[in-house]
Amino acid sequence: MNKSTLALAVTLGVLAQQAGATGFIEDSKASLGLRNFYINADQRHGGGNTQEEWGQGFIFNYSSGFTAGTLGVGVDALGLLGVKLDSGKGRHGNPSSDNYGGIVFPTDENGRAVDDFSSLGLTGKVRISKTEARIGTLQPKLPVVTFNDGRLLPQTFEGGQISSNEIAGLTLTAGQLEHAKGRNSTDARGLSIGGANNAKTGQFSNTFYFAGGDYKVTDNLLAQYYYGNLEDFYHQHFLGLSHNWALPVGALKSDLRYFNSGSDGKNASLAGRNQGYRSSGYWTAGDSERGEVDNQTWSALFTYSLSGHALSAGYQQVSGDSAFPFLNQGDGATAYLITDRQIGKFLSAGERTWLAEYGYDFASAGVPGLKATATYLSGDSIDNAQSDRKEWERDLRLDYALQSGPLKGLGFSWRNASLRSNVATDLDENRLIVSYSLPLL
Numbered sequence: 001m002n003k004s005t006l007a008l009a010v011t012l013g014v015l016a017q018q019a020g021a022t023g024f025i026e027d028s029k030a031s032l033g034l035r036n037f038y039i040n041a042d043q044r045h046g047g048g049n050t051q052e053e054w055g056q057g058f059i060f061n062y063s064s065g066f067t068a069g070t071l072g073v074g075v076d077a078l079g080l081l082g083v084k085l086d087s088g089k090g091r092h093g094n095p096s097s098d099n100y101g102g103i104v105f106p107t108d109e110n111g112r113a114v115d116d117f118s119s120l121g122l123t124g125k126v127r128i129s130k131t132e133a134r135i136g137t138l139q140p141k142l143p144v145v146t147f148n149d150g151r152l153l154p155q156t157f158e159g160g161q162i163s164s165n166e167i168a169g170l171t172l173t174a175g176q177l178e179h180a181k182g183r184n185s186t187d188a189r190g191l192s193i194g195g196a197n198n199a200k201t202g203q204f205s206n207t208f209y210f211a212g213g214d215y216k217v218t219d220n221l222l223a224q225y226y227y228g229n230l231e232d233f234y235h236q237h238f239l240g241l242s243h244n245w246a247l248p249v250g251a252l253k254s255d256l257r258y259f260n261s262g263s264d265g266k267n268a269s270l271a272g273r274n275q276g277y278r279s280s281g282y283w284t285a286g287d288s289e290r291g292e293v294d295n296q297t298w299s300a301l302f303t304y305s306l307s308g309h310a311l312s313a314g315y316q317q318v319s320g321d322s323a324f325p326f327l328n329q330g331d332g333a334t335a336y337l338i339t340d341r342q343i344g345k346f347l348s349a350g351e352r353t354w355l356a357e358y359g360y361d362f363a364s365a366g367v368p369g370l371k372a373t374a375t376y377l378s379g380d381s382i383d384n385a386q387s388d389r390k391e392w393e394r395d396l397r398l399d400y401a402l403q404s405g406p407l408k409g410l411g412f413s414w415r416n417a418s419l420r421s422n423v424a425t426d427l428d429e430n431r432l433i434v435s436y437s438l439p440l441l
């Protein structure tokens with residue numbers, strides 16, 4: 001039994017004695033999220049084929065209140081079920097070399113998508129004053145670790161976290177993660193990074209520490225600092241500033257981010273890197289530092305909004321010998337970068353990326369609930385043995401949600417993207433998503 005499981009069992013034991021206490025039941029909330037998800041990913045060259053799957057997802061969320069008294073205790077539950085509606089062995093997208101499953105579903109013993117997959121996550125929680133501790137299943141959304149929700153079911157982590165709001169305007173967060181459960185998996189796996197995350201031959205760690213804070217300097221200025229450390233792989237510092245400025249005409253939002261990452265433990269030694277504790281990146285042949293984490297990434301994104309219009313422009317620079325490191329088990333992960341988009345992430349060593357985006361909310365034109373977004377990214381100067389390594393991506397997104405009637409909130413989303421690259425496979429992708437949240441409590 002790992003540390004998180006043992007601590008959760010103790011928390012649930014205490015909870016069982018107090019479940020009838022005032023606040024636990026009265027403040028409970030529950031909902032059932034329904035997500036119908038279709039994806040078609042067409043690899044344009046490199047011997048690839050079309051990956052295509054369709055499924056129905058059910059996401060049950062339960063959150064109790066806290067028992068009364070100085071020490072409040074509660075529990076959350078997350079139930080996930082994915083049901084296959086359509087797939088095929090040729091369209092499942094299961095590379096035999098990585099052993100991770102397909103583009104949406106896990107893989108059975110015959111190399112096909114399973115008919116369904118499910119999991120249940122429990123989280124014990126304790127609250128004292130304005131400080132809350134949680135242990136069990138977590139879905140963190142922090143600069144140094146962010147869960148992925150880009151398929152039928154979301155990614156989850158296992159570990160513990162403490163957050164505190166005792167000081168006005170300051171939120172402090174710290175914790176430890178041990179495992180992750182992929183968006184197309186029911187198995188809890190160890191944690192890793194790009195370059196080491198092959199399920200069969202890679203290396204993994206069960207210790208990721210994180211800590212940091214968000215400080216609201218003014219009503220319009222937020223400052224952030226976070227630290228993350230994946231044992232035997234990397235340590236990372238993050239600084240961020242976001243500012244909202246009301247102009248005489250319209251408004252301007254600024255988003256500045258800086259990451260500084262270095263090697264840790266086995267990744268810091270040649271012997272450890274030879275064992276597989278490596279990062280992706282580019283090094284010359286025979287370089288003794290090959291595979292060592294060495295990265296500095298900064299970005300700036302500015303968004304001007306007026307009525308229903310929003311125009312964004314951004315730039316990101318990746319420096320150092322390695323690619324940007326982040327928790328990436330190899331089965332779908334999210335990096336807290338302005339360039340993490342539908343297909344690509346634009347985080348290779350040396351990569352410089354320009355970004356432009358235009359969005360329009362049709363509520364300003366009398367059609368509430370309808371939104372459209374177009375994004376273009378262009379990355380170049382990628383470190384490689386060959387010169388002129390570059391890539392670009394174009395994303396189109398159209399969303400609509402019903403605003404009234406018995407199905408109010410029913411959402412429809414079409415997401416189209418094209419990636420062209422001379423360092424990766426060209427890809428055209430379409431996603432169709434129908435979603436609805438049904439309140440139960």
